[in-house]
Amino acid sequence: MADRKPRVAVFDFTCCEGCQLTVLGIGEPLMELLDHVEVVAWREVMSERSDEFDIAIVEGAITRDCDAPRLRRIRERAKTLIALGSCATIGGPHVSANNFERAEMLDLVYGEHGRQFETGEVRPLSAEVHVDIPIHGCPIDANEFLDVMKHVLLGRPYRVPNEAVCHECKLNGYECVYDKGMICLGPVTRCGCNAICISRGHRCFGCRGLVDDPNLNAARDVLEEHGHTIEEVLGMFQIYAQRAPQVRKLVEAGRQPKRTKVAEPWRFGSSS
Ligand code: SF4
Ligand code: SF4
Numbered sequence: 570m571a572d573r574k575p576r577v578a579v580f581d582f583t584c585c586e587g588c589q590l591t592v593l594g595i596g597e598p599l600m601e602l603l604d605h606v607e608v609v610a611w612r613e614v615m616s617e618r619s620d621e622f623d624i625a626i627v628e629g630a631i632t633r634d635c636d637a638p639r640l641r642r643i644r645e646r647a648k649t650l651i652a653l654g655s656c657a658t659i660g661g662p663h664v665s666a667n668n669f670e671r672a673e674m675l676d677l678v679y680g681e682h683g684r685q686f687e688t689g690e691v692r693p694l695s696a697e698v699h700v701d702i703p704i705h706g707c708p709i710d711a712n713e714f715l716d717v718m719k720h721v722l723l724g725r726p727y728r729v730p731n732e733a734v735c736h737e738c739k740l741n742g743y744e745c746v747y748d749k750g751m752i753c754l755g756p757v758t759r760c761g762c763n764a765i766c767i768s769r770g771h772r773c774f775g776c777r778g779l780v781d782d783p784n785l786n787a788a789r790d791v792l793e794e795h796g797h798t799i800e801e802v803l804g805m806f807q808i809y810a811q812r813a814p815q816v817r818k819l820v821e822a823g824r825q826p827k828r829t830k831v832a833e834p835w836r837f838g839s840s841s
């Protein structure tokens with residue numbers, strides 16, 4: 570990429586395009602970034618299009634048979650492939666469709682015309698191709714996008730956040746919502762959003778997916794401590810991660826007989 574500006578192409582699959590809109594809404598820093606790249610394809614903002622690019626930014630989940638070969642062609646051309654947003658990184662809210670029998674779901678949503686829509690199992694980009702950098706979030710965090718792009722353009726490795734949302738919640742000194750009677754997925758959800766939902770008085774519903782190695786025993790302990798069951802928390806996982814292997818482990822851990830409490834508390838920001 571030394572003699573010319575890196576060429577960037579933006580693509581989308583099944584999604585709401587909210588993450589692209591987040592990028593477009595960045596403003597001045599985006600203009601500065603665009604000084605350092607050449608955008609050669611971006612359906613949402615331009616009609617020109619080139620298949621010659623260095624960096625592919627791909628939003629959306631894979632849901633149809635035709636998606637996979639299209640994604641593989643993008644992968645073959647790109648030196649760097651960035652998955653933009655939780656649809657691309659973990660399947661996004663669309664994965665909840667995997668909980669239903671396909672024909673039944675199409676009938677339910679579209680009625681008599683449902684069967685004309687082609688749709689299959691919802692999966693993230695990484696189910697089909699190698700993803701160099703996932704940018705999690707529904708929608709993404711604009712600052713993280715800029716940070717990722719700087720790393721890519723400078724040729725530096727980017728470390729994907731892999732601590733729990735509780736980590737950022739604690740750093741910000743927010744009151745734990747468990748103490749307000751709410752259930753929160755922050756202890757097992759990947760951080761990087763600066764605990765934005767907690768800052769607004771809400772709970773974390775897991776939009777960035779699970780950390781790689783969630784502390785499941787501790788998660789079970791805090792649920793029990795506040796009188797919640799694993800079944801209650803499963804409902805929240807339905808949006809983004811019910812089929813994740815870690816969630817199955819959490820369920821299994823939650824159904825085991827109670828054992829010695831873990832030494833390291835997971836509940837940060839608690840008043841107790
Ligand atoms: S991750 Fe969320 S905001 Fe982004 S495209 Fe998917 S549904 Fe939309
Ligand atoms: S400290 Fe409490 S409110 Fe904050 S992310 Fe963790 S569980 Fe949620």
Ligand code: SF4
Binds near residue numbers: 758759762765766778
């Ligand atoms: S707090 Fe949770 S739900 Fe909210 S943006 Fe962060 S990861 Fe997503």
